[in-house]
Amino acid sequence: MAQLSRKRHVLKLVDPLTRFKSIGATKFYDPKQPVFALDHDVQNKSDKNLTKYANIEKFAQEHEIDFYPAGRGIGHQVMIEEGYAFPYTLTVASDSHSNMYGGIGALGTPIVRTDAAAIWATGRTWWxxxxxxxxxxxxxxxxxxxxxxxxxxxxxxxxxxxxLNTAIEFHGGEALQALSVEDRLAISNMTTEWGALAGVFPVDDATIEYLRKRMRRMQLTHFENKNLPPLAPGEKFKHPRINEDTIQALIDNPLRPSPSASYAKTLTLDLSTLSPHVSGPNSVKVATSLAKLEQKDIKINKAYLVSCVNSRATDLRQAAAVMKGKKVKEGVEFYVAAASSEVQKEVEESGDWDVLLEAGAKVLPAGCGPCVGLGTGLLKDGEVGISATNRNFKGRMGSPSALAYLASPAVVAASAVAGKIAAPSNCDISAATPKFTIQDTKPVHSDLDDSSNGQKPEVLPNFPSVIQGELLFCPADNLNTDGIYPGKYTYNDDMTVDDMRKVVMENYDPEFVNIVQKGDVLVGGFNFGTGSSREQAATAIKSRAITIMIAGSYSDIFKRNSINNALLLIESPELVNDLKKEVGTDALTKRTGRQVEIHVAEGKVVVTNTDGTEKLYKVGALGKSVQEIWLANGLEGWVKERL
Incomplete structure (x- = not known):
């Protein structure tokens, strides 16, 4: 376990409250550490949801936790606006897009909800x-x-x-100076989709000016901020986190990489060779130049300017510049939600919000919505959507049979007007060829062995030394958490373990639940569990009586969820590649008939093939920390034992 250092702030809401109480915690280790923001299901006005929100607010008040209600905005944006995510701090959130804080020079990285409860109670978690x-x-x-x-x-x-599972440092001198902080926030936000744990920009003149602008803005809106104390007569406003003193401290005490720093890889990208690109459909890893897509005449049904990646003031202004004097194409629905109430007010003052409304935009509350498959405007069967969001996994924004593309705000706005994927009239979309290089200096790999001293890991009492079962193969690479556990169930608090058993892998393979058997060893592809931080992706797999998984590699957020919920993980690229070659990848889920013995302390996997032959695979041993958490039936139990 590692003690959190420097300033620490944890964000989010429902599950951590339940876990905090269930572990027996009665007080917060540091009430100034957490921040609560209600942002995901804000369109849900049911009595049940409103009661839940009221209980969260009451809980925050009882423990003197800073609280931001539904409608104030997406938590990540609030964390930036209110200075919780501040340069040179470690800022974590129970949401996968906390990478976004890297755009302001903070080390932003996701935790999961069980981690949040543990940090609240103890001030500690593991990495x-x-x-x-x-x-x-x-x-x-x-x-x-x-x-x-x-x-x-x-x-x-x-x-x-x-x-995959790396921390990214962005460098670039003049290239960086030309990138606005808003652009940096968007880039850092989607390093999550790129597979990284963090994406951090340096603190420079652009960062300082952004903070000063924000400070001046808050001086004008101080009396609207319920989390700040009222001013005494004659007292001048000074924000507790973003003020001249804290900004000057950044200038006086800069943090820079050592000239002798070594890196696992070095990538270069020439920004001058880029043109507008679009992701998809239904994959962030497929990027096509806008010039090529425009030639395909791809009609759209819906367009979205929402989410934490691209709904800031600059984004909305870019869209308004495209739509001024125009109308959304008949038959197209164009949805807009500001990243926060502060953002919406700013663009209302500039007149850009009215431009979007006059063009025919349908306004949603400041918060999450279609991006996470909640509320109004979801994609229906067979529909095509283009969105300025960060994720377009199959089924995430609605029907699994819909097609979703990702693009910049200006391209989304132009497409809404044209009724098809299209470029803004003032944009040169000549299909340039991006210039880039990649240099490997160290192998990048991720294993689950926490014993690096060369000694043979021990097997703790009551931990199984050998785990056996039949290999059940799901060969897809980049299988995301929406495929494993659909987003539409994530905020249904009434889902029981038996309910989860019935829907696991629903968006990936509806037949999975009819094929899986108790005690199977599930084998996935590479980057298994990418995407959202939803804990249910791990617990749903565990609900099928699966004790251990094998994959070529895992997304770190899925790894955290699995370890924290006592689902064991092993990585074996060699075994996965063998199964792809010998069993094939045509079937989404296939029983292999191959038996496996996993010797957890020896770091070996023995597979018995259908013809009786055996093959040995060397893997990382499961170390003491993982065993301890498993024996406690998860991190929640581990913390409870130590409170």
């Missing part, structure tokens, strides 16, 4: 220190090309897990 990748940006973006195009291009160019 494996990741490899670090250097991304060197060169040149300057052409007119009309945005930060969203940068990260879409990076996801498409380096789509073979080159940065």
């Amino acid at each position: 494996q220190i990741p490899p670090v990748v250097k991304v060197e940006l060169q040149g300057k973006l052409p007119v009309g090309v945005t930060g969203k195009d940068v990260i879409i291009t990076l996801c498409g160019l380096f789509n073979k897990d080159q940065v």
Whole structure:
């Protein structure tokens, strides 16, 4: 376990409250550490949901926790606006897009809800220190090309897990100076989709000016902020986190990488060679130039300018500039939600919000919605949507038979007007060929062995030394959490374990539940469990009486959820590649007939083939920390034992 250092802030809501109480905690280790924000299911006005929100607010008041109600905005945006995510701090959130804080120079990385409860109670959680990748940006973006195009291009160019579970440092001198903080936030946000644990930009003149602008803005809106104390007569406003003193401290005490720093990989990208790109359909790892897609005449049914990646003031202004004097195409629904109430007020004052409304935009509350498959405007069977969101997994924004594309706000706005995927009239979409390089200096891998001292790991009492079962093969790479546990169930608090058993893998393979058997050893592909931080992806698999999984590699967020919920994980790229070759990848789920023995302390997997032959695979042993958490039936039990 590692003590959180520097400033620490944890974000989010429902499950951590339940877990906090269930572990027997009665007080917070540090009430100034957490921040509560209600943002995901804000369109749900049912008595049950409103009661839940009221209980969360009451809980926050009782423990003197900073609280932001539904409608204030998406938690990540609030964390930036209110200075909780501040340069040179470690800022975590129980949401996978907490990488976004890297755009302001904070180390932002996701935790899961059980982690949040543990931190609240003890101030501690665990991490494996990741490899670090250097991304060197060169040149300057052409007119009309945005930060969203940068990260879409990076996801498409380096789509073979080159940065999986790494921390990314962005470098670039003049190239960085030309990138606004809003663009940096968008890029950092979607390093999640790229597979990284964090994506951090340096603190420079642009960062300082952004903070000063925010400070001046808050001086005007101080009396609307219920989390700040009222001013005494004659007292001048000074925000507790974003003020001249804290900003000057950044200038006086800069943090920079050591000139001798070593990196697992170094990637370079020439920004001047980029053009607008679009992700999809239904995959962030497929990026196509807008020029090529425009030629295909792809009609759309819905367009979205929502979510934490691209609904800030600059994004809304870019969309308004495209739509001014125009109307949304008949038959197209165009949904808009500001990232926060502060953002909405700013663009209302500038007149850009009215431009969007006059064009025919349908307004949603400041918060999450269609991006996570909740509320109004979801994609229906066979529909096509283009969105300025960060994720377009199959079924995430509605029907699994719909097609979803991702693009910049300006492209989404132009497409809403044209009724098809289209470029803004003032944008040069000449299909340039991006110039990039990649240099490996160290192998990037992720294992679950926490014993690096060369000694043979011990097997703790009552932990099984050998686990046996039949290999059940789901060969897909990048199988995301929406495929494992659909988003539409995530905020249904009435889902029982038996309910979860019936819907696990529903968006990936509806037949999975009819094929899986008790005691199977599930084998996945590479980057298994990518995507959302929903804990149910791990617990739903566990609900099928699966004790242990094997995959070529895992998304770190799924790994955290699994370890925290006592689902054991092993990585064996060799075994996965053998199964792909010998069993095949045509079936989404296939019983292999192959028996396996996993010797957890020896770090070996023995597979008995259908002809009786055996093959040995060396893997990382499950170390003491993982065993301890498993024996306690998860991190919640581990914390309870220590309170």
